[in-house]
Amino acid sequence: MTLANELKSIVGEDFVITRRDQMMQYLLDETPQAVKPVPADEVLVAKPSCSAEVSDLLKLANRTRTPVYPRGGGTSTVGGPIPTTNGIVLSLERMDRLIEIDMDNLMVVAEAGVTMETMLRAVEGKGLLFPPHPGDEGAQVGGVVACNAGGSRAVKYGIVRNYVKGLEVVLATGEMVSMGGKLLKNNTGLDLMHLMIGSEGTLGIITRAVFRLYPMPAVTAVLLVSFGDRRTAVAAVPRVLQSGILPLAVEYVERDIIDISAHHLGMSWPAKRGDAHLIFTVDGRSEDEVYALCEQIAAACDASGSVDTLFAETKQEQDTILRIRNELYGALMGDLAESLDLAVPPAKVADFLDAVERIAREYGSRIPNYGHAADGNLHPHLMMDLQQRGILWEVKDAIYEEGARLGGTVTAEHGVGRSRRIYFNRYTDATSRRLMRGIKDLFDPNGILNPGAAIE
Amino acid sequence: MTLANELKSIVGEDFVITRRDQMMQYLLDETPQAVKPVPADEVLVAKPSCSAEVSDLLKLANRTRTPVYPRGGGTSTVGGPIPTTNGIVLSLERMDRLIEIDMDNLMVVAEAGVTMETMLRAVEGKGLLFPPHPGDEGAQVGGVVACNAGGSRAVKYGIVRNYVKGLEVVLATGEMVSMGGKLLKNNTGLDLMHLMIGSEGTLGIITRAVFRLYPMPAVTAVLLVSFGDRRTAVAAVPRVLQSGILPLAVEYVERDIIDISAHHLGMSWPAKRGDAHLIFTVDGRSEDEVYALCEQIAAACDASGSVDTLFAETKQEQDTILRIRNELYGALMGDLAESLDLAVPPAKVADFLDAVERIAREYGSRIPNYGHAADGNLHPHLMMDLQQRGILWEVKDAIYEEGARLGGTVTAEHGVGRSRRIYFNRYTDATSRRLMRGIKDLFDPNGILNPGAAIE
Numbered sequence: 001m002t003l004a005n006e007l008k009s010i011v012g013e014d015f016v017i018t019r020r021d022q023m024m025q026y027l028l029d030e031t032p033q034a035v036k037p038v039p040a041d042e043v044l045v046a047k048p049s050c051s052a053e054v055s056d057l058l059k060l061a062n063r064t065r066t067p068v069y070p071r072g073g074g075t076s077t078v079g080g081p082i083p084t085t086n087g088i089v090l091s092l093e094r095m096d097r098l099i100e101i102d103m104d105n106l107m108v109v110a111e112a113g114v115t116m117e118t119m120l121r122a123v124e125g126k127g128l129l130f131p132p133h134p135g136d137e138g139a140q141v142g143g144v145v146a147c148n149a150g151g152s153r154a155v156k157y158g159i160v161r162n163y164v165k166g167l168e169v170v171l172a173t174g175e176m177v178s179m180g181g182k183l184l185k186n187n188t189g190l191d192l193m194h195l196m197i198g199s200e201g202t203l204g205i206i207t208r209a210v211f212r213l214y215p216m217p218a219v220t221a222v223l224l225v226s227f228g229d230r231r232t233a234v235a236a237v238p239r240v241l242q243s244g245i246l247p248l249a250v251e252y253v254e255r256d257i258i259d260i261s262a263h264h265l266g267m268s269w270p271a272k273r274g275d276a277h278l279i280f281t282v283d284g285r286s287e288d289e290v291y292a293l294c295e296q297i298a299a300a301c302d303a304s305g306s307v308d309t310l311f312a313e314t315k316q317e318q319d320t321i322l323r324i325r326n327e328l329y330g331a332l333m334g335d336l337a338e339s340l341d342l343a344v345p346p347a348k349v350a351d352f353l354d355a356v357e358r359i360a361r362e363y364g365s366r367i368p369n370y371g372h373a374a375d376g377n378l379h380p381h382l383m384m385d386l387q388q389r390g391i392l393w394e395v396k397d398a399i400y401e402e403g404a405r406l407g408g409t410v411t412a413e414h415g416v417g418r419s420r421r422i423y424f425n426r427y428t429d430a431t432s433r434r435l436m437r438g439i440k441d442l443f444d445p446n447g448i449l450n451p452g453a454a455i456e
Numbered sequence: 457m458t459l460a461n462e463l464k465s466i467v468g469e470d471f472v473i474t475r476r477d478q479m480m481q482y483l484l485d486e487t488p489q490a491v492k493p494v495p496a497d498e499v500l501v502a503k504p505s506c507s508a509e510v511s512d513l514l515k516l517a518n519r520t521r522t523p524v525y526p527r528g529g530g531t532s533t534v535g536g537p538i539p540t541t542n543g544i545v546l547s548l549e550r551m552d553r554l555i556e557i558d559m560d561n562l563m564v565v566a567e568a569g570v571t572m573e574t575m576l577r578a579v580e581g582k583g584l585l586f587p588p589h590p591g592d593e594g595a596q597v598g599g600v601v602a603c604n605a606g607g608s609r610a611v612k613y614g615i616v617r618n619y620v621k622g623l624e625v626v627l628a629t630g631e632m633v634s635m636g637g638k639l640l641k642n643n644t645g646l647d648l649m650h651l652m653i654g655s656e657g658t659l660g661i662i663t664r665a666v667f668r669l670y671p672m673p674a675v676t677a678v679l680l681v682s683f684g685d686r687r688t689a690v691a692a693v694p695r696v697l698q699s700g701i702l703p704l705a706v707e708y709v710e711r712d713i714i715d716i717s718a719h720h721l722g723m724s725w726p727a728k729r730g731d732a733h734l735i736f737t738v739d740g741r742s743e744d745e746v747y748a749l750c751e752q753i754a755a756a757c758d759a760s761g762s763v764d765t766l767f768a769e770t771k772q773e774q775d776t777i778l779r780i781r782n783e784l785y786g787a788l789m790g791d792l793a794e795s796l797d798l799a800v801p802p803a804k805v806a807d808f809l810d811a812v813e814r815i816a817r818e819y820g821s822r823i824p825n826y827g828h829a830a831d832g833n834l835h836p837h838l839m840m841d842l843q844q845r846g847i848l849w850e851v852k853d854a855i856y857e858e859g860a861r862l863g864g865t866v867t868a869e870h871g872v873g874r875s876r877r878i879y880f881n882r883y884t885d886a887t888s889r890r891l892m893r894g895i896k897d898l899f900d901p902n903g904i905l906n907p908g909a910a911i912e
Contacts, residue, residue, distance in 0.1 A: 104694045104803035127698075150641050159641060161650070162618050175887045182801035184831040185606050185615060185868035187654050189880055189910055190892040194617070194650035198643050215700035238560045242583075244671035244741055285700055289745065345638035347560035375640040412641035424644055431631045436646040438898040442891060454645055 003066065007046045007088065010056045015094065017045035026089045029076040030136075034337035034387045035419040037079040037452070042086035049094045051170055051207040058205065058448075059174035061088060067451050068172075070201040072143025073115060075136040077339060078417025080147065080200055084452040092142050095207060101126050105182045106213045107165060112142025112206055128213040131157035134413075135326070142206040148198035150413025152249035152281070155374040157214075159413065161197045166210030169196055171203075172444035182210055195439070200415050201450040203443040217283035219290045220248065222318040225301045226274030226308040230254065233276035234350040236304035237373050240280070243300045245293055251279040251325055252349070252373035257332075260368075262324045264331035269324060270317070273308040278373060279325055329379075332368055337387040338419070339379050340396070342403040343412030346376040355402040356380050363395050377412040400427065416454035424454060459522065463502045463544065466512045471550065473501035482545045485532040486592075490793035490843040491875040493535040493908070498542035505550045507626055507663040514661065514904075515630035517544060523907045524628075526657040528599025529571060531592040533795060534873025536603065536656055540908040548598050551663060557582050561638050562669045563621060568598025568662050584669040587613035590869075591782070598662040604654035606869025608705035608737070611830040613670075615869065617653045622666030625652055627659075628900035638666055651895070656871050657906040659899040673739035676704065677746045678768040678777050681757045682730030686710065689732035690806040692760035693829050696736070699756045701749055707735040707781055708805070708829035713788075716824075718780045720787035725780060726773070729764040734829060735781055785835075788824055793843040794875070795835050796852070798859040799868030802832040811858040812836050819851050833868040856883065872910035880910060 001009075007016045017023045020043075027039035048054045061068045067087030074081060083089050092113040099109040101122060108130065110119055117137035123130050134149035143149075145167065149160045166180035179193035180186055196203060227233035237250055255275045262269040271277055280297050284290040298309045312318040329339065344352045353369055356378075360367040365386055371378035380399055386392040400410065400423050410416070410423045425433065440447075440455045447456070457465075463472045473479045476499075483495035504510045517524045523543030530537060539545050548569040555565040557578060564586065566575055573593035579586050590605035599605075601623065606615045622636035635649035636642055652659060683689035693706055711731045718725040727733055736753050740746040754765045768774040785795065800808045809825055812834075816823040821842055827834035836855055842848040856866065856879050865883075866872070872880045881889065896903075896911045903912070 102803070103698065105801045106694070106697055107801075127700075148643050148647075150643075154641060158618060162614060171887070177885065177887050177891075179888070181863050181865070182803075183799050183863075183865055183868070184802065185610060185799045185828075185833050186865045187604050187606075187869055187871050188866045189872060189884055189888070190651060190659070190895055191604075191654050192888055192891055194653070195646060197650070198647050203646070215697060215702060218700065238562070241562055241671060242559065244583075244674065246671060292742075343639050343641045345561050345563075346640065347558070347638075372641075377641050407637050407639075409637070409639055409642045410644045412639070413643055415643050416645060428645055429633065431627070431633050432635070432645070432648055435633075435648055435898060439646055439895060442894040442898065 003064065004044055006060055007044060007057065010060065011046050011048045011053050015047040026071060026091060027082065029074045029079060029081055031077050031079045031419060032333070032336045032338050034384070034392060035079070037082045037084050037418045039083050040086045043083045043089060045089045045091060047091045047094045051168060051176060054090070054170045054205055054207055055174040055176055057090060058170055058172055061448050062172050062174065062446055065446055066448060068448050069450055070142070070205050072112065072140035073138040075139045075143070076417055077414050078419045080415060080417035080453060082418065084418065090205065092140060098122055102182065107182050107210055108213055109208065109210050110141045111208050112140060114141045115139065116144060123213060124216065127216050129216040130163065130211060131214055132160050132163060134160070141209050145197055145206050145209050146199060146201050147415045150377065152251060152372050154372065155250055156246045156248045161194065163211045164193065164197055164209060165212050167193050167196055167206055168208035169204040169206055172446065172449050180210065184212065200417065200454045202440055202453055202455045203449065218285050219287050220281060220283045221290045221294055222312040222321050223280040223282070223294045223297055224271055224310040224312065224321055225278045225280065225298065225306045226271045227276045227306050228274055230276045230353055231350045232305045233278055234353070234373060236278065236301045236306065238347060239304050240297050240300045241374065243296060245296055247280045247282045247297065247374070249281040249372070250374035253277050253279065253325060253370045257328065257368040257370060258324060261328045261331040265324060265327055267320060267324060270310055270320060271308060279321060328370060332381050335384050337382045337384050337392055339381050340399060341379055341411045341414040342408050343375065343377045344403060344406045344408035346374060348406040349373055349376055349378065352378060352402065352406055352408070356399055359395060359398045359402070363391060365395070375412070418452055421454065459520065460500055462516055463500060463513065466516065467502050467504045467509050471503040482527060482547060483538065485530045485535060485537055487533050487535045487875060488789070488792045488794050490840070490848060491535070493538045493540050493874045495539050496542045499539045499545060501545045501547060503547045503550045507624060507632060510546070510626045510661050510663055511630040511632055513546060514626055514628055517904050518628055518630065518902055521902050522904060524904050525906055526598070526661050528568065528596035529594040531595045531599070532873055533870050534875045536871060536873035536909060538874060540874065546661065548596060554578055558638065563638050563666055564669055565664065565666050566597045567664050568596060570597045571595065572600060579669060580672065583672050585672040586619065586667060587670055588616045588619060590616070597665050601653055601662050601665050602655060602657050603871045606833065608707060608828050610828065611706055612702045612704045617650065619667045620649065620653055620665060621668050623649050623652055623662055624664035625660040625662055628902065628905050636666065640668065656873065656910045658896055658909055658911045659905065674741050675743050675746045676737060676739045677750055678774040679736040679738070679750045679753055680727055680766040680768065680777055681734045681736065681754065681762045682727045682764040683732045683762050684730055686732045686809055687806045688761045689734055690809070690829060692734060692757045692762065694803060695760045696753050696756045697830065699752060701752055703736045703738045703753065703830070705737040705828070706830035709733050709735065709781060709826045713784065713824040713826060714780060717784045717787040721780060721783055723776060723780060726766055726776060727764060735777060784826060788837050791840050793838045793840050793848055795837050796855060797835055797867045797870040798864050799831065799833045800859060800862045800864035802830060804862040805829055805832055805834065808834060808858065808862055808864070812855055815851060815854045819847060821851070831868070874908055877910065
């Protein structure tokens with residue numbers, strides 16, 4: 001029997017795609033053109049409906065040594081799910097059951113293929129909060145866990161890892177393992193669940209997750225604070241945190257870049273003064289509480305030399321600011337070669353921004369840079385001119401070198417995927433790589449899971 | 457050269473103990489008598505002063521296949537640090553430098569031997585908060601990370617894992633590895649740092665940690681709410697959480713047990729009515745905020761059938777309640793065979809408490825039970841009569857079986873150590889154990905680190 005027929009016998013005739021022209025959407029993700037991996041020629045797409053089918057599929061693949069590329073919402077910006085060798089794309093889209101919102105335990109149980117959009121709306125509908133908010137709501141539960149997604153709310157609430165309480169995982173051998181559960185504390189042996197989180201599809205297929213939920217804060221507010229220059233703006237962030245305030249998010253943007261996004265949307269950026277801006281989002285249980293928080297943030301920023309403060313009172317004003325911020329990637333995308341995702345210690349943000357600007361000048365280009373200021377997580381955007389001039393990699397090398405010098409990391413929230421493997425290898429010590437490699441061999445002895453990704 | 461002399465050449469003449477009568481304190485921890493492991497006969501104690509010495513010591517041990525027992529504050533209640541085979545106790549007590557409280561990054565960097573007491577006071581002195589609070593402040597940084605300590609504040613702030621941002625680790629081979637850093641987000645490859653957290657000294661020696669700090673809430677308050685019976689009390693917990701309130705801690709105690717503790721301290725339990733009590737601790741940024749939270753908690757409890765509410769207004773009233781609560785273990789200890797540490801899904805707390813009471817009746821004993829209600833984490837206390845009657849293990853079996861039936865775990869926050877290995881093995885599936893075993897072999901190929909503990 002051919003592989004395609006064997007797959008059909010497992011997931012059903014209708015859920016295997018063999019024709020190239022019908023599978024194009026499974027060979028793509030959101031990685032910018034310049035670094036997008038090229039998919040292999042001989043690819044099959046299979047869509048199991050349950051973990052038993054995932055298990056059977058993996059047993060088949062393991063026996064026949066066929067590479068398997070797990071795929072969620074396809075929102076990776078680093079080529080994570082792209083099948084770069086001949087093999088099977090395992091799409092989890094049919095495993096889209098939201099099993100349960102458990103009001104007594106304040107947890108949600110969802111299959112891997114549930115999108116963030118579906119899960120967030122359902123959770124909010126019950127008056128509850130899933131605290132992290134990865135940027136793209138098309139992402140699916142399995143991918144969000146496998147990539148330990150971040151997002152802007154990490155300042156107050158941390159990343160996805162903190163909310164994962166249980167996983168169902170199918171190993172490369174087809175063995176199914178349940179890790180954790182509806183448990184808030186669990187110290188039973190080595191934590192395999194936390195090893196799966198962020199493993200980017202290289203150790204096993206996550207088929208189901210249990211997340212902890214929180215009460216929904218009643219009110220959120222947005223405060224846009226303007227500064228004359230970058231250093232003054234960035235220096236205000238630790239001042240605010242030290243004053244005892246924990247905002248939901250603190251985003252840093254610069255006028256010349258945010259104007260591009262506003263223009264792209266046919267809107268205008270509401271801040272009238274200053275070239276460097278902090279967007280604070282705060283949440284709280286009452287209007288009074290949130291208003292008091294905003295006043296304290298404004299006061300701390302004022303003491304740090306801000307030139308203007310705009311309190312977005314109405315929902316519409318809030319949406320305007322956040323929409324322009326969130327459209328940055330979209331606005332720059334047309335001309336984008338690659339977006340980076342470094343984190344440095346939060347106090348080094350200004351140094352890093354300066355360093356990237358220096359590199360941009362040195363290479364006669366422009367490198368838009370913005371990000372999650374309080375997390376130290378920045379996204380330098382390398383534009384197509386660098387690619388066209390053949391210096392994209394040289395500029396990247398220089399930026400990663402500055403990041404490393406400042407105590408930073410190659411990827412904060414987007415993951416290694418395929419496009420950052422060279423930097424992952426360069427900046428990860430040999431001992432750690434040997435241990436990761438050993439763990440990979442242990443979980444996936446025939447190396448069938450996502451070959452070519454982070455840990456091959 | 458003898459092993460003792462080789463150790464002296466590494467850590468210095470004065471920092472190796474060879475005489476048994478001088479090392480008794482290194483052969484003990486806080487494990488109750490009935491399950492306390494027996495230390496081996498031929499033990500040496502070595503006290504390195506820096507990670508380079510830890511590395512040299514481990515190279516020696518690895519070459520000579522000598523077991524090494526890492527030891528922090530010795531506050532384990534499960535025999536974690538007790539040397540049960542001939543070998544070396546590696547005490548980290550001299551590595552007690554609080555390297556830095558970094559106000560700009562809001563992080564603290566400490567060597568493994570710094571006690572919680574030292575670290576917490578230093579952090580508080582800067583107006584900052586290390587959110588988790590493991591019960592015993594004699595615990596040391598390395599042990600707290602190695603055991604992923606919990607504590608009562610996990611309701612709002614989660615466990616120690618959430619606050620670890622960087623580790624320095626010495627592997628069994630003597631290789632030093634730096635994991636993470638002053639980074640709030642880091643997704644670079646498999647997360648070895650999270651694998652080290654909770655590994656109980658079986659994968660490597662943690663020599664230094666970086667923790668994230670938070671702003672210190674200005675005000676805390678304690679609310680003692682009384683209920684007529686257990687089920688009514690426990691059912692109020694999800695009601696409070698659903699109402700949008702996130703307390704710092706929610707502790708459950710019963711009158712007959714808490715009276716023992718109050719009596720032990722020569723104090724009296726302030727609640728006049730009801731047999732089942734919830735102690736809510738809340739924090740906030742102002743008296744008004746905290747007062748409003750307490751009112752909302754009281755209202756939610758009232759709607760759930762509480763019979764009395766006591767708002768501990770003064771510091772002294774708060775201290776009385778928390779001190780009586782915290783003395784429970786001490787008050788019961790004299791007659792204690794073993795304290796368990798199960799977690800069940802929070803909504804199953806009442807079922808679990810009932811089941812333990814049923815088991816107590818069945819065996820004609822009394823099993824005091826209390827714990828962190830909102831976390832689902834309970835500590836059934838098995839008393840000496842069970843040991844004397846030779847039914848301790850039978851009763852334990854019955855309790856663990858109930859825990860498992862309710863979707864619970866063998867240990868929530870105290871760890872597996874030595875005394876829970878049998879239950880860890882019983883309730884962990886074979887695949888997971890094989891993976892853990894494989895990871896252990898990868899990190900510690902000669903099995904020198906903490907043999908006899910969780911993952912041997």
